[in-house]
Structures are given as C-alpha cells and as structure tokens.
Amino acid sequence: MKKNILLLLLSVICFVSLAQPLTVKAQEQSPDNEFRVGLEASYAPFNWTQTSPDNGAVPIFGEEGSAYAGGYDVQIAKKIADGLGKKLVIVKVQWDGLVPALQSGTIDAVIAGMSPTEERREQIDFTDAYYESDLVVVTRKDSPFADARNLSDLSNAKITAQQSTFHYTVIDQIPDVQKEQAMKDFSAMRTSLASGVIDGYVSERPEGITATGANPDLTMVEFDEGEGFQTNPEDVQVAIGMRQGDPDLERINEIIATISEDERTELMDTAIKEQPAAVEEVPDGETAESDSDEGLLSDFRNILDEYGILFLRGTGLTLFIAVFSTIVGLLIGLLIGIFRSLPSAENPFSRFLQKLVHGLLTIYIEVFRGTPMIVQAMVIYYGTALAFGVSMNRTVAALLIVSINTGAYMSEIVRGGIFAVDKGQTEAAQAIGMTHGQTMIKVVLPQVMRNILPATGNEIIINIKDTAVLSVISVADLFFQGTTAAGTNYQYFQTFTIVGVIYLVLTISATQLLRLVERKMDGPSEYAMLDELNPEE
C-alpha cells in the first residue's frame, strides 16, 4: 500500500506543478559573477567549435578541455563580459533552443549572429547592432544561377534558407521562385546544395565567404546595388538577445558603442580567416576532383584524429543515458506492472485510491507512448525552466526524459510478461502459503524478467539510437558531437559514416551482451546426473 500512496503522491505533484502559471523572471539567472552566452557553435564565422584553445577560443560549458568556441560572436562576447566585469561562460545551444534558453534563465544573452526581428522582439529584448551584413545567395559554380546579378535572374531556382529566420521570408521576393522547405542549419543546406537537391540558399555575406572557401564547387551570388533583397535594417543587423527587462542591457549598449566600425570589420576578417574550414582546406591549387578513395580514408583518419575525443565522450554519454534510462524505465515498468496486478482492495477507500492511480498511470502511459520523445524533451526541459525558473542540468534532463519515456513502454511490456506467466504458477505458490508479495518476488517476477528480457534488449537498442533526438536540448551525445564536427568540417558523409559505425558497434555489442545474459538466465541445457538420466529423455 505504501507504494500506491507514493505513486499517487508523485502523480499529484506532477499535475499540480504543471498547473502552475508559466512565468519568466529576469532575476532568475545564472550565477551573478558569470555572463552566460548562448550560441550554436556551428555558424562560422560568427561562431564555431574547435578542439584547441587557439586564437582566443573559449571553453564550451560542460565540455571544458575538449571543445572550444571561436568566432566573431565569441570575440564580441569577451569584450562585453570584460566590460561587465564578469566571467564569460559559453553555452552551446541549438538555434531553436536559444530563445527558450534565454527566457528560462539558462543563459544571460544570445550572441549568435541573431537578427533583432519584430517577432523575436515580442519574446526577448535586443541590444544595438554589433554587426551589419548583406544578404547573398550561395549556389554551385556549375549552376545556371551562378552568374545572377539581380533577383529576377534567380527565377525558377530552388531556393531555401534556415528555418525560423528572415532569410526564409525574403525568398518570396524572387519572382517565380521554387521555395523549398526551410532547413535546420547551414550545414544541412550546404550538403543539399552540393548534392543538387536545391539550387541555392539565402545567407549573409560572412557565411557565404565561409561556405565558398570550404567548398570550391560553391559560389556566392552578390547582387548589384539596389537589385538585391529588400530588407528591414533590423534584419541585416545582428544584435545581442537579452531577457526582457534585463538591467544589463544599457551597459551592454555602451560597451557595443565603444567597438568601432573598423574594429568590427577587422574582427570579422580575422574570424573568416581563422575558422576551422578555411584552415583545413587550404591545399592551394588542389581541387576537390583529385579526391580518390585514399582521400576518403585520410578524411576518416583526420576526422578521428581531430574529433576522436569528442566522439568518445559522446559515445560515453549516449551509452550512459541508454543504459541508465533503460534500467530506470524497467523499474518504473515493474512497479506499475506489479501495482496493476494487485487484487482489488476490500476497503472502499483504498479501492477508490487504487482506481485513481490506475487512471493516472493510464494517462502517463498514453501520453508518453503517444507523443514523440523529441517533443517530450522540449516540453519537459523548457517547461520546467519556465515553470520553476530552474534550468535542469541537461544530462539530468536527458536521463529523466528517456527514463520516463522508457517506463511507459516497459510497463506495457511488463504487463505482457506477467500475463505470460501461467496462472498455475501463482496458484501453486499460494497453495504453499505464500503471500501475494512472496509469490511475486519468488515465483512470478523471475519468470517475468526472463519473459521480458528480449523486449528489454530492444529498448536498450532503441534508446542508444534515440538519444540522438536529445540534441534538441543540446545534450552532448554522440549524434550531437557528430553534428558539431560536421558543422565545422563540412564533411557530412565522412563524419556521419564514422558516427554510424560507432552506433552500430554499440548496438551490436549490446545485442551480444543480452544474448549472453539470456543464456546465463536459462542455465545449462543439461543438468548434472547425465549418466542417470532415463533414455527417454
């Protein structure tokens, strides 16, 4: 009965807490002596990830010692942190997560090449611009659109831009354009462009220079004066996003004003020169065409040399989340399964409670089985931040999300496992005089465990793979590290082939390990006393 009450309490707490008003308060921030800046760290030359602290790069929060953020944004962030007299902390957050992270107080500012659009202004405040840029279209050199000088030259071109940016809205200004689905980040657009899925994407000048520098097959369409996209000055400006009502806004504006136009250009030029892709792919005169199989192999080697440690950490985290969450999920499933198997109580009040908990458990299972984990991650991670003003540690959030998600599946699996145990087993235990609890622990559960082992193995494998979706809340798992590496080196195929192989090694090892456990559980197929066995055996 104690368990029931505990479960009931837990459910009540969950519901009450969800019902609380969602409020955001500027004072609920990171430590006072820190200036926490959120950026993607994969939007060169504004920001990128590198594995060394060279060129004034700053360690990335949570990955100190293995990953550093560099770029224009980072240099600006340093100046502002200095001006505020605070310690700069760089937090890596995916693009879509930047505004929620700021609102929830996980970070103090967004310095991520973000334009201060009207829509965003409804959510957050912006400082004065710290950079201003032109819009360009990046295309392939061999494309018929490569020589475009004005918007009509791009008629019928398949154009896209980054999701949730004004780059995507201005596409409509091109006459007869084939507007493609918006994409998640620039790396994805570059890959699509290189593979011919799209004819071009809208970007800003610095990114265009970077892209064309990284891939010699690409070129950048720059429009003649007055022939380009009509833009709102606010859109081409890049400003720092701040929480609404943050008192530091004024001081930051003062600091920005002290950075002269010349200094900004110089910082940007340096950033473009220093960005990892430009450094890597400078083999003068050599073109991409000379790439042979050997080139591919050396690509793999280079990626492993440079990002091996990152991948290893990502792999560790992925495994940890998968194994931990499957175990916790299994425990949740067992608790729920046992609770559901309890005979209904005699006392009317206990029976009412029992029914209530049954109902809540059904809701839990339906909700978590019926919604994508990526959505659960968003709601739980940002939801708790909005509701309580506490920002969860991302790894803890990941463990929580995957655990309760797995728990929902496991409770159904356990139900099936209990169902599969012959009723005679329970009767025999009861006939001996065992209580319900003893029957469960000694007789039913060991058989349930054996019954559900294959399904549990499935869950581990699913979890190893599905932690990839947690990259939306910037959990630095294997997939996230893969994105980081690919976003910096643009070698999507090579990087993700390596990541894929690592996943495969993990899942195959897990499968083999589980087979071993299964065999161990079943015991030897023959028992001791062979010589005395009846021949009929």
Add this chain to the structure above:
Amino acid sequence: MSATIEINHLKKNFGKNEVLKDISLSVTKGEVVTIIGSSGSGKSTLLRCINLLEKPTSGEIIYKGENVLKKGYSLPKYRKNLGMVFQSFNLFNNMNVLENCVTGQVTVLKRDREEAEKIAQENLQLVDMERYVNAKPNQLSGGQKQRVAIARALSMNPDVMLFDEPTSALDPEIVGEVLKTMKHLAETGLTMVIVTHEMGFAKEVSDRVIFMDKGVIAESGTPEEIFNHPKEERTKAFLSRVLN
C-alpha cells in the same frame, strides 16, 4: 477421532451457475478420502474451495476449531497446512527441482536453508526423484514433474494433502509411477483428499469414497459399499460407464 477439516453447507456459484450446492463433509486425521464423479460434477471445485483457491459463496470450513472463511482469517497461514498437487503439476519454472521443494519452507515456514534442503532431499527420495535435484522442470517428463510436485507439497509437512486429478495429464504408461508414490504415502498414515478418475486406485487406497454428481455429494461410503454395493441409481450408472 476428531475431524481435521470440517465443511458445512458449502456453496459456490460461478455467476448464475451453481457449481456446489450445500456440501457438508468432514475429513478425519489419517483418513484417505477419494472423490469420484463425472466431469463437471464439481469435485475439482470442491477441492479448490478447501484451500480457498476458489472463494466459496457461502458455508463454513472449520480448521482447528476456527472458521477459515470468517473475515480477517489469514489465508497464507491456513494454506501452509494444506499440501496441494495439481493436475498440471505447476512446478515453479524458474527453479530447479531442489529449489522447488526448498523455497516454500524457507519463505513461508522460515526454516533455515540447510534444514530445508535436508527435508527436501528426504521427500525427493520418497518419490524417487533425489537424483534430479539440479534439473529444471522443463527437462523432466510429466510423471517426474508430478512426483517432484508431491515432494514439494510434502516438504511443507502439511496436515492434509489435496490431490486434484494428479494423473489426468499423464501418459497412461506413466500414471502407474505416480499412483505408486501416492499409495506409498497413504500407507504412511497421511491425511489425503484425492480427486481422481482412477477407479482401481480409489478402490485400493481409500478409507472412504465420495461420489459427486451435479454439485452435491450423491453417495459416500467405504470402497466396498460404493464400488460393490452402490445404493444410488446415478452411482451405478456412473460406475457402469467408467468401468466398462
């Protein structure tokens, strides 16, 4: 001799279906009672009601002077005094032969493991299964399983042993080995209630035979009375059906 278990006016309904109608029966210490009757006559239900695997609808079951059906009576405490042998053996699939006989002693009777293992081995010897202590149930034949099930029940030192058609799920050639074991037990003076279709066995080992028909005890008496001089027409009809 005093009654070990006394059943008064027991009734059991499954929904609207009246399976047991007003059964009264008492079992004396050391007595071997067999219950015979056609399928659906309620004999298995009666046996399952005795150890409360089925909850009787009304009536009373008196054990050691107390009605076990009254509110608050501890079911596990009562059941540990009754050994049950099922038609489908129901050995614990997750345990080997020895553990099947040990687990109840340790968890329910709180015997220490060493003593429990000794008792288990003695009982396995009694049913001639002592060489199979390490085997898992799915490695045994039906007859072997049923003999282990008997040893498991005996290991709890029950006051009464209940057998629910213990040979019905066995191949004809194996039935003999189980019956031999049970006959041996009957000779030791154990109190036994046996539901069976084995008329020859019932005739040989019983102190008393009960013939059930349509939820009531139609006739009861010594094997001699029931098998050789049945009074009731339905008893005669049943016997002529099964014996020919």
